[in-house]
Amino acid sequence: MKIKPRLGGGKSGDPSLYIDIVDRKRAILFDCGLNNFRPAALHKVTDVFISHTHIDHFIGFDALLRLNLTEEKIIHVYGPPGICRNVIGKLQGYTWNICQNLRLIIVVHEILPETIVVTSLESWRGFEIKQTEEQPHTDLLLDTGEFSVKYLELDHKTPCFGYTFLEAESCNVRKEALEELGLQPGPWAGQLKAQAFPTADQDAVIQIDGMNYSLDELARKLLVRKPGVKITYLTDFLLHEADIARIIEFTRYSDFLFCEAAFIEHEREKARLTHHLTAREAGILAHGAQVKQLVLFHFSRRYQDHALMLDEARQEFPWVE
Incomplete structure (x- = not known):
């Protein structure tokens, strides 16, 4: 497979990471903020992994829905507690009295501490709940044989999930x-x-x-x-001292670490109050996890000069973009 990851909101825009499985009719999204992805790219999306449903991470779901509404396909949505309520709330914001010819199915996977609740929503029924089932809890959310996706819970004053994409080894x-x-x-x-x-x-x-x-x-x-490509996505969390080891283990040896850097170290207190990372902390994680490339994003809009963030991270880890 050929894997191409790219951000949809740049360094300061809404978070959204598109991973294109180039030679397959498949693509995945980590978060769904406002983005600059072309309609053809969003048509390929089959799986959406939401970190949390603050508006800047979830507002783009409407565009994804609109572009895929007439397709005969299944879109799987994964996310933290409350994700099913949030998806249904989006869908109930529209009128579905003429929907008998639609064929889109949305399957929501709500990851709870002890179980995963899977809910199927069918477009031709006005996205009424078709069925709900409980599955055993696991951090391995998706495994196609060609690639897998795992999650890690983080703290953003609400459960917030980081994700890692791992391509299977090949010959x-x-x-x-x-x-x-x-x-x-x-x-x-x-x-x-x-x-x-x-x-x-x-x-x-x-x-x-x-x-x-x-x-x-x-x-x-x-x-x-x-070896398969590993891509890790971490955003919107407070870096507790007790969590550093498990975050590093989750991220270890990533080819690409896409990591937020909302503030510079000089404004660490603002970062802590809002449960975000500084650029220096992102560099520390990249160094500890021995990643190949650190890609910073989700900069606070107060910083017009992105070089401040990049230079600060490079003090801890050299390969930053």
Whole structure:
């Protein structure tokens, strides 16, 4: 897969992170503030992960609904306690007397401390609740086999969720090794990847052009494991000393850490009063988690010079944008 993440509100706009699964008819959103995503991009969205429902994180849900209303698809919405009430409140703000030809389904996953309540809402019924079921609680909210999404609860004077997207590991075929063995590419390569990953059976064989090869030996010579991309999204929270270790563990080795930085360290008291991070604290988390790239966003609009935020974070961690 090819993964492309991008912010919808820039550094100071509403939070919204779009993760495009480029070669699939699928995309996910972390938060849903006002954004500059094109309609074609929002048409691909299948899963929305809401940190909390303050207006700047959730107002864009209306545009997402409008653009997908006539589509025959399912949109899954995940979020903290109260998310089902909030989604239904949005939907009940409209009149649905002519909706018999609609086919959109919205499935809300409300993550509670001990359970996950799943509610299905069908457009052709005016988004009346079709069914509600309870599922066992887990921090693993989505696992497609190709990628997964986990959540972590944070403190914003209300439950606020951080999310991490992890692409599954994959294998690439070494072209030079293929030539050395005198083999031609073919459907067998997909079979080799499927059977050899994550661990090949040492006694298994694979047939290529009528000849049997040791699957284990061929995998060792031809395949190179490719780690999956990890993208972590953290916003709107007070950094309690007691929580630093678990946040770092959740974020560890991310290729991209998208992290809010609402204030500079000089205004830490404002950050604490509003339960936000400073740029320095974002840098500290990035350093501790050994991420590859820190992307700051959700700057307070009081800062016209973004260099202040970037420079402060770089004092703790060099790879900041």
